[in-house]
Amino acid sequence: MKKHPVETLLYYVAVALVMVISLFPFFYTISSSLKRGNELFSTSLWPAHPSFSNYASLFRDQPFGAYLLNSVLVSGGAVLLSLGVSVLAAYALGRVSFRGRGVLMMTILGVSMFPQVAILSGLFELVRALGLYDRLGALVLTDLIFTLPFTIWVLVTFMRELPKELEEAALMDGVGVFTLIFRIFLPLLLPALAATSLLAFIGAWNEFLFALTFTISPEQRTVPVAISMISGGSSFELPWGTIMAASVIVTVPLILLVLLCQRQIVSGLTAGAVKG
């Protein structure tokens, strides 16, 4: 059926509207990061003389590279640990039936519903008791606690959908439970793992409150905290250009990750397991 031209026009107008609304802030961030000095206060969309001086000063005035590395360590560590734990947990919760499984699942979900602020003091005590205060380990631990309910729930859903016959075929082949999980289920769960780890990574990467509370020294600082602490020459000056440059740099790894994983996310790897 051929569409009416007005209909097509309306469609593209709507698309353009959504694009502008969602992309304008990012565009403005990038363009601001390229502006120098008083240019920042002009309303032009693109600077007349784009310069990278904000980026240079970002790394010159503070150890921004070290902050980035901290963020990578914290987010990467939290994601890897949470994947390891949640794959095992998802097998138990998704494929082994035991008394209290439903209650356990609801508890896991319930825990994740508390606002961060509410459990901050409790977590602080925990971190202190474990001797992790002002160490990256504190952030790995707390990020792990926050991502686990989410990753477990998602993986349980995927784990349940794997055909039961596969498990039985493996049982007939005489494999143990770890071989079953890591050699047979894990390859089939790759798309799910890619998607969940990506979301968990974004969560940990952007995490601000825990990073601010559980670390104090600049050596343990992660990027979100570092950005909030960028200050200008006087207390009356906010260095918007530098802050924007930092924000752009922080966003780049996430975009790269999504591009890297997107094929994994969309592919249906279970094709061919059972008649379909």
Place this chain on the structure above:
Amino acid sequence: MCQIRLDNVQKRFGDNPILSDIQLTVEAGEFCVFIGPSGCGKSTLLRLIAGLEDTSAGNIHIDGVRVNDLAPAKRDVAMVFQSYALYPHMTVYDNMAFGLRHLKLGQAEIDRRVRAAAESLHLAALLERKPGALSGGQRQRVAIGRAIVRQPKVFLFDEPLSNLDASLRVKTRVEIARLHRSLGRASMIYVTHDQTEAMTLADKIVLLKPLAGQDGVPSIAQVGHPLELYHHPRNRFVASFIGSPSMNFIDATLQHAGADGLACSAGGITLPAAADARTLPAGSSVTLGIRPEHIAVGQGPLKGRVIHLEHLGEHSYAYLETPLGATPLIAKLSEQQAAIGDTLPFALPAPHLHVFDAEGDALPRLSRHDVTPAALATH
């Protein structure tokens, strides 16, 4: 060699009995088919033997060893699943080799077995493919290959052909029969709901009936050679299940019984039948059964009006409205021409009539249809 013996096996899910009082022996090298309507527990029985389910009571012996507490892999059985259950991320070769690697066999031996199985199943060219790139029939063969390479004592097939289309089903059926002959000593247990598969493949058919929540009724309706079940069904359930289209049943009243047969009346018509009913008093209600192919159409004292015709090419089935009862009789027509509305004469030959008592148990037939293997060989 590898006899399978089930001794008073019971299975219940919660309070619901699924299988009860299973007393069964499958001899070495035998091809045994479990058949029955849906919900009769035939797949469950297979899974009990495989070790994927635990028995609620009773013992299972394979090759003289009690296997109740053995893990599936330790029972020396291999199973072909209805959905094939191939590992989708592994190549055909790895699918077949995976189980062998867990048996700690040498690389050379694994390779030899996989290549031999691939050769006999015409999979040699597909070894490096993944299941996703195979057709249904090819996947099915990989699943069978995965069972063969383990060289088990017992093969278990769980409705292996139900996902294939009709022509492939016939081909694979022949393949499985050939496989059974070539493997010689291995027993096979095969679950199906398809009568043709059961009749063509089985040395022994085990017909199960659904318990429908009743306790204390044995699940096995009859065990025997396919023709034994066909010609000498032990009760009405077996008679109606085996054979397609199903046997015709006519309600009747016993008039008199003697050593040379009985007479009964249905719809005011007296019918003789070659069965021994001397244990029943005259006047008892009985059920007559006759298969569509045994109704002699064309001559005879009875008259029936054709109300529906099914043409199958080689022969046709006519639905006859008769004074014998409310249900139309289905009769096989091989040469006769008929049209809907015609009135055809027919007879119910006494030697072909089955007679069941009020409980549904078959009365002994006076004409013995020989179904021993020796007699079959002369056919």
